[in-house]
Amino acid sequence: MSFELGMMAAAGETGGSFWMPPEISTSAAGVDWIFYFIFWISLFFFLLIVGLMTYFVVRYRRPKGVEAEGAPSHNMVLEVTWSVIPLILVIVIFYLGFKGFMDLFTSPQNAYEVLVTGQKWKWLFQYPNGYVDENLHVPVDVPVRLVMSSEDVIHSLYIPAFRVKRDVVPGRYTKAWFQATQAGDYQIFCAEYCGKSHSDMLAKVVVEKPGDFEKWLEKASNFLDTMPPAEAGARLYKTRGCAQCHSIDGTSGIGPTFKGVFGETVVMVGGAKVAVDENYLRESINEPQVRVVAGYQPVMPTFKGRLKDKEITAIIEYIKSLER
Amino acid sequence: MASGDMAASGAGVEDNYLTHSHGFKSWFFTLDHKRIGLMYLVSILTAFFLGGVFALLVRTELLTPGKTIMDAETYNRMFTLHGAAMIFLFIIPGIPAALGNFVLPIMLGAKDVAFPRLNLFSYHLYVAGAIFALASIAMGGVDTGWTFYTPYSTTTNSHVIAMTLGAFILGFSSIFTGLNFIVTIHKLRPAGMTWFKMPLFLWALYGTAIIQVLATPVLGITLLLLIVERALGVGIFDPALGGDPVLYQHFFWFYSHPAVYIMILPGMGIISELVSVFSRKHIFGYKFIAYSSIAIAVLGFLVWGHHMFTSGQSAMMNMIFSALTFSVAIPSAIKVFNWLATMYKGAIHLDTPMLYALSFIFLFGIGGLTGLFLGALAVDVHLHDTYFIVAHFHYTMMGGTVIAFLGGLHYWWPKMFGRMYNETLGRIACLIIFVGFNTTFFTQFIMGSHGMPRRYYNYVPQFTPYHRLSTWGSYLMAVGFFLMAGYLLHSLFRGRKAPVNPWGSATLEWQTSSPPPHDNFPEAPAVGDPYDFSNLEYDPSLPGYRRRGGPKA
Numbered sequence: 064m065s066f067e068l069g070m071m072a073a074a075g076e077t078g079g080s081f082w083m084p085p086e087i088s089t090s091a092a093g094v095d096w097i098f099y100f101i102f103w104i105s106l107f108f109f110l111l112i113v114g115l116m117t118y119f120v121v122r123y124r125r126p127k128g129v130e131a132e133g134a135p136s137h138n139m140v141l142e143v144t145w146s147v148i149p150l151i152l153v154i155v156i157f158y159l160g161f162k163g164f165m166d167l168f169t170s171p172q173n174a175y176e177v178l179v180t181g182q183k184w185k186w187l188f189q190y191p192n193g194y195v196d197e198n199l200h201v202p203v204d205v206p207v208r209l210v211m212s213s214e215d216v217i218h219s220l221y222i223p224a225f226r227v228k229r230d231v232v233p234g235r236y237t238k239a240w241f242q243a244t245q246a247g248d249y250q251i252f253c254a255e256y257c258g259k260s261h262s263d264m265l266a267k268v269v270v271e272k273p274g275d276f277e278k279w280l281e282k283a284s285n286f287l288d289t290m291p292p293a294e295a296g297a298r299l300y301k302t303r304g305c306a307q308c309h310s311i312d313g314t315s316g317i318g319p320t321f322k323g324v325f326g327e328t329v330v331m332v333g334g335a336k337v338a339v340d341e342n343y344l345r346e347s348i349n350e351p352q353v354r355v356v357a358g359y360q361p362v363m364p365t366f367k368g369r370l371k372d373k374e375i376t377a378i379i380e381y382i383k384s385l386e387r
Numbered sequence: 388m389a390s391g392d393m394a395a396s397g398a399g400v401e402d403n404y405l406t407h408s409h410g411f412k413s414w415f416f417t418l419d420h421k422r423i424g425l426m427y428l429v430s431i432l433t434a435f436f437l438g439g440v441f442a443l444l445v446r447t448e449l450l451t452p453g454k455t456i457m458d459a460e461t462y463n464r465m466f467t468l469h470g471a472a473m474i475f476l477f478i479i480p481g482i483p484a485a486l487g488n489f490v491l492p493i494m495l496g497a498k499d500v501a502f503p504r505l506n507l508f509s510y511h512l513y514v515a516g517a518i519f520a521l522a523s524i525a526m527g528g529v530d531t532g533w534t535f536y537t538p539y540s541t542t543t544n545s546h547v548i549a550m551t552l553g554a555f556i557l558g559f560s561s562i563f564t565g566l567n568f569i570v571t572i573h574k575l576r577p578a579g580m581t582w583f584k585m586p587l588f589l590w591a592l593y594g595t596a597i598i599q600v601l602a603t604p605v606l607g608i609t610l611l612l613l614i615v616e617r618a619l620g621v622g623i624f625d626p627a628l629g630g631d632p633v634l635y636q637h638f639f640w641f642y643s644h645p646a647v648y649i650m651i652l653p654g655m656g657i658i659s660e661l662v663s664v665f666s667r668k669h670i671f672g673y674k675f676i677a678y679s680s681i682a683i684a685v686l687g688f689l690v691w692g693h694h695m696f697t698s699g700q701s702a703m704m705n706m707i708f709s710a711l712t713f714s715v716a717i718p719s720a721i722k723v724f725n726w727l728a729t730m731y732k733g734a735i736h737l738d739t740p741m742l743y744a745l746s747f748i749f750l751f752g753i754g755g756l757t758g759l760f761l762g763a764l765a766v767d768v769h770l771h772d773t774y775f776i777v778a779h780f781h782y783t784m785m786g787g788t789v790i791a792f793l794g795g796l797h798y799w800w801p802k803m804f805g806r807m808y809n810e811t812l813g814r815i816a817c818l819i820i821f822v823g824f825n826t827t828f829f830t831q832f833i834m835g836s837h838g839m840p841r842r843y844y845n846y847v848p849q850f851t852p853y854h855r856l857s858t859w860g861s862y863l864m865a866v867g868f869f870l871m872a873g874y875l876l877h878s879l880f881r882g883r884k885a886p887v888n889p890w891g892s893a894t895l896e897w898q899t900s901s902p903p904p905h906d907n908f909p910e911a912p913a914v915g916d917p918y919d920f921s922n923l924e925y926d927p928s929l930p931g932y933r934r935r936g937g938p939k940a
Contacts, residue, residue, distance in 0.1 A: 082836045098766050098836075105756035112752050115727050116745060123666070125734035128925035134732040136669040136918070145724040146675075146717055153713035156763050161706050163765025168702050216539040217632055219697060219772060223838025226769040230698045232633065233538060234626025237699040250847065254697075254772040254840045256532050257539060259459050262843035 087249060087270070088225035089242040090167050095226075097159045104152060167227070170240030174208035175201070181211065181218035181231035184260035186251065187302060194284040195302040198267045199251065202276035206242045219255035222268055228254055243270040287373045296381025299374055308363065311385055318363060319356050325383045330357045344379045403805065407905040418503035419905065423510050424489030425803065430513065431485050434476035439868065441469035446827075446861040449854045452846050459844040463530040464545070466842060470533030471550060475557050476517055478788055479646060482653035483599070484513070484564050486795050487592050489803060491568060493896040493907050494586050496577040496914055501570040509563035512556055519553030532842060534643070535610070537624035537635040541617045548617060551610040558603045558610075561649070565599030568592055579914035583677070586894045586917040587670065590677040591656025594684035598645045598652075602688065606642035609635070633698050640691035648687040650784055651751075652680055654791030655722055658744050661794050662726045664892045665741035666733030669918040672725040679718035686715045696767045705764055712762040719755050723748060738890065739813035743794030746821050750786025754779060757832065775835025778828045786824060793817075793871075800875070801889050805902040806882030812874040819867030826860025886931030891923045 078085030082102065083095050123131075177199065178189040188199045201207045211220060211231045218231040220239060229239040253264035271279055287295050300306055300321075308317035319329075328338050332355045337343055346353060348370060351363035370378070404421045407413075414422055445465050448455045457465070488506065492499050500506050523529055523546040531540040531547060540547050572585070572593050612623050613635070622628025624635040663670040670676065692700065692708030726748060735741070757779045761767050770776060801807055834853040839846060846854065888897040896903070898912045915922075923932045 079837070082833065084837050094765050094769055097763055098760065098769075101759050101763060101766065105759060109752050109756055112723060112727065113749055116730065116748055119727070119730040119733070120735055120737070120745065123730065123733050123735045124737065125667075127736060127930070128927065129734050130920065131666065131668040131734040132732050133668065137672050137674070138728075141728070142672050142675050142721070142725075146721055149720040150717055153716050153759070153762075156759055157710050157713045160763025160765050160767070161709060163763075164696075164705065164709075164768065165702065167765055167768055216542065217536060221772070221838070221840060223769070228697050228768050228771055232626075232699055234632070235699065250838070252838065252840045256463075256536070256842040258530065258543065259463065261463075262459070262840075262845040265847075 084223045086224075086226075087243055087245050087247070088222075088227065089244060090163075091224070091226045093163050093166060097156075097163050100159065101156055104156070167240075170208045170238065171206045174206040174240055176208045176210060177201070179209045179211040179220060179231065180214060181220065181253070181257075181264075182214040182307075183216065183258055184253070184264040185301070186220070186253075186264070186266040188266075190280060190284075192280070192284055194280065196283060197301060198269055200269045200271055200276060200279055200283075201243055203243050203246050203270050203272060205276075206240060208238060208240045211237050211239065216257050217255050218253045218257050218264065221252040221254035222249060223252070224249040225268075230255055243268070246270045246272045246275075287371075287377060292377045292380035293384040294381075295374075296377035296379070296384075299370075299378050300381055303366075303370065303374075305378070318359055321382045322385045325385070331355060332357050332359075332361075341379050344382060345375055348375055348378065402904055403900065403902045404905050405804075405902055416507065418499070418507055420488050420492050420499050420503065420506060421803075421903065421907075423506050424485055424487070426510055427480060427485040427488055427513070428803075430517065431477050431481050434472050434517070435481075438469050438472035438477055439865070441465050441472065443861060443865060445469055446858040448844070449846075450858050452848055452851060460530065462844045463842075464528035467529050467532050468524060471520065471529070471554070474533055474646075475554050476520065478650050478784060479557075479561055480513060480564070481650075481792050482657065482788065482795065483568070483592060483595055483649070484509070484561075486657075486792070486799060487568065487653060488564070490799060490896055491589060491592055492571065492575070493899065493903060494589055494894050495572065495575060496580055496895045496908070496912050497571065497575040498906050498908075500567045501574055502567050505563050506567050509560045509567070512560035512563070516553045516555075516557035516560060519549050519556060523547075523549035523553065534639060535613060536639075537613065537616070537630070537632045538626065540613060541625050548614055551613055555607050555610045555614075558607045561599050562603045565596035565603075568596040569600065572596075577911065577914060583674070584914060584917065585677075587659035587673065587676050587680070588653070588656035588894075591652045591659070591680045594680040595649050595652045597681075597684050598649050598687060602642045602645035602649075605638060606646075609638040609642065612638070633695070633700065636695050636698060637691070640694045641688075644691040644694065645684075645687045647780075647784070648683055650788045652683060654747070654788040655680065657791045657795040657798070658726060658747050659722070660892070660894070661740050661744035661798060662729050663918050664798075664890050664920075665736045665738060665744065666730045667736070667891065667920050668729055668733035669916070669920075670725070671728035671731075672721070673918070675721050676725050679721045682718040683715060686711065686718070690715060693762060693767075696764060697771050709762055709764050713759075716755070716759065716762075723752065723755075737814075739808075739810060739817060740794045740798035740890070742814055742817045743790050743797065746817065747787060747790045747794065750782055750790060750821075750824065753829075754782030754784075754786050757782065769838075770836060772841055773835040774831040774839045774841055777841050778831035778835055781828045781831075786828070790820075793820075798890065799896075800878070801885030802896055802901050802903070804879055804882075805885050805900075806878045807885050807889065808878035808882055809874045812870060816867045816871040816874070819870065820864055823860050823863030823865075823867055827857050827864060828860070830854075830857045830860070886929040888923070888933065889929075889931040891920060891925065891932035893917055893919055893923065 086092050086095060180187040185197060187195050189195045213231045213233040215233060219228060220231055221228040225241040227239050227241050229237050231237060247270055249268045251266040251268055253261055286298060310316050310320045311322055313320050313322045324339050328336050331337055337354060349365060349367040351365060352361045355361045404419055448457055448462050526546045528545060529547055529550045530543055530545045535551060572589060615621050616623045616625060622630040624630040624632050626632060659670055659676055690708060690712045692704055693712045696705050761770060761779060797813060830853045834850050839850045885901040887901055894917045895912045899908050922935050924935045926933050
């Protein structure tokens with residue numbers, strides 16, 4: 064038991080208090096202050112209730128057959144007192160909670176905007192230059208606004224270190240904002256149950272030091288020039304939607320798997336046989352309806368104009384790297 | 388001694404409701420509220436056992452991050468079934484339909500409920516609803532969580548329709564029980580039983596019945612709309628079909644928040660009885676407690692939006708729902724203070740039911756106070772959908788309602804079956820459950836406020852120690868429950884015969900024999916103040932209480 068408690072104290076995080084994770088956003092301290100305000104009031108009343116209860120049990124415990132010495136069974140002054148005092152306290156707590164919420168709710172005008180898409184089961188973050196990443200990189204000490212929507216079911220973006228949570232709903236936009244106060248990596252969870260891999264729908268917020276964010280974004284956006292093509296292709300596979308229909312583990316989805324497909328000879332709808340090479344893959348991305356693999360529906364949209372040549376090359380290189 | 392016991396239990400050897408008639412039909416088609424109550428009791432305890440097994444499987448899976456004993460899809464079904472079985476099959480019908488059915492007419496001084504046939508029909512509906520729920524489990528279960536949020540529930544390929552149909556039917560069972568209780572309390576009070584002579588448990592059941600009748604139809608309509616969308620593709624909640632997923636949440640919580648008061652109100656009613664009887668003192672502030680039950684029933688309708696503070700509803704709505712939510716805190720606080728004042732200068736006896744009442748005040752105290760954190764908007768944003776919520780509602784629902792139910796079960800057990808259980812084992816089991824419960828759920832507050840989201844199969848390693856401790860606690864609780872099952876079953880066959888009034892209660896059900904005759908009372912009972920104990924005296928030869936100056940056993 065003491066081993067477990069010891070581990071708890073050492074558990075994971077640095078900073079933070081007994082009840083709360085570290086405070087990494089400008090709003091966190093305010094939220095924690097209200098939390099602890101309620102905590103001390105609650106502790107006071109809890110100790111009062113349990114203390115009185117224990118005292119009465121000890122003081123008035125009697126053997127069977129002994130009857131109560133008796134006391135009045137109502138007292139208006141007392142009743143009104145213990146109705147009014149809690150009433151005043153909850154009004155105060157309501158006000159503090161509401162005021163704190165408005166701070167969390169209202170984002171500054173000049174906030175840096177990132178578009179967020181939730182889908183089963185990952186997050187995509189799109190920056191103003193169009194670059195899409197699976198993790199959220201933000202500059203420190205700059206207000207950031209997230210404009211969020213879902214592709215399928217309801218998700219909820221939750222960053223405990225920032226005390227930020229907002230549902231991500233299909234068919235509408237929801238917003239959240241924060242201003243990070245300290246560089247580092249922090250956890251993003253999905254907080255609204257969304258099915259099989261709900262608990263693996265994780266991402267990181269990477270808070271970059273002043274100046275580093277712009278460097279990171281520029282480098283990340285140019286990943287086609289700086290990364291080996293297969294690696295760049297792997298990133299595009301995840302961020303540009305291939306992964307929704309094409310697996311990389313050999314299982315058949317809405318479309319055929321990418322695993323080991325390169326170099327194989329595949330039967331098309333209509334019976335023709337095609338050797339899968341660079342040109343077939345390129346055609347399948349630009350004009351996917353022309354030659355569809357037997358057993359699949361012609362449902363893939365064209366990516367002509369949506370993917371640059373360099374990106375197509377990278378994806379092809381990635382597919383080539385997925386050996387059987 | 389044996390002959391004394393016989394005399395004490397009055398007509399015990401002769402006709403009572405258990406021996407009145409025999410055979411399966413005499414039970415399954417009975418119109419006797421006591422037998423219906425008993426059938427409900429067996430049914431809900433079976434559901435509680437099933438829900439408990441699901442809970443233990445969930446906790447065992449969470450011993451380690453990643454896979455421990457099952458895959459993610461099985462886990463998602465397990466926590467859904469745990470929630471659905473506990474809520475729809477156990478806790479909602481728990482106190483009103485099982486204990487309430489048995490006790491309400493006798494406490495009131497009536498022969499039966501107002502509509503005995505409707506009462507039986509509501510039990511048959513319960514069985515039908517349970518069969519649908521079991522069918523969905525047999526077909527492979529449901530993975531939506533007990534809340535069936537759209538559009539997940541309209542798109543998942545698990546067996547949502549069977550389960551929601553089950554919940555729909557169970558809803559009608561609940562409505563009929565509520566309707567029956569309202570009419571019974573209005574129309575079947577005997578001469579002398581005025582509103583303010585009614586025991587507080589009946590006030591609580593009355594408040595509960597109002598919610599059951601007014602809120603449950605909304606759940607029915609909502610689940611029906613869900614089925615229509617899923618089966619016919621009509622766009623109501625799914626944005627892909629032109630619907631609004633947040634609308635579902637409004638509809639769902641419009642029922643399901645009042646429903647938590649369906650669960651807790653009758654529990655509070657039981658505690659009012661127990662605290663007064665085992666303190667041998669008139670309940671303090673009778674009218675405040677009675678009115679607070681009605682206040683909770685009414686206010687409970689106006690707070691559903693607090694489940695949706697992060698859903699994207701407007702800041703104005705959040706503000707209104709937060710303010711209304713805090714208003715419910717007042718009547719709850721009033722009750723707790725009144726119970727404490729009742730104990731003051733009492734003569735406190737720590738029998739098993741009283742130990743449950745004290746556990747209730749402790750656990751519901753934590754459950755209620757942690758509600759303050761969740762009502763406060765800024766703090767709720769952080770705590771919403773984390774284990775803090777899970778801990779909070781287990782402290783209110785289990786630490787509150789289930790503990791009160793167990794207190795009531797131990798209190799009325801001698802009346803229901805005419806037997807006493809082993810008092811020492813009763814106290815030990817209560818203690819084990821209390822310790823196990825706190826170990827399981829208090830740890831969940833801490834991991835929740837540190838950001839552990841609920842309904843997670845996998846988790847970041849930081850939370851491992853909390854999860855492990857929580858699981859150990861749940862095993863300890865299971866030990867307590869098995870011990871309880873053991874001594875309660877044992878008492879049915881070997882238990883000492885119960886006297887008419889073992890606890891010295893002044894309410895009417897303790898004026899008739901244990902167990903009561905088919906018609907509840909051999910002659911019309913004398914209605915008096917339900918909390919005036921001055922006419923009762925302890926007789927160690929029973930052991931139990933009898934009317935002062937009455938014949939010695």
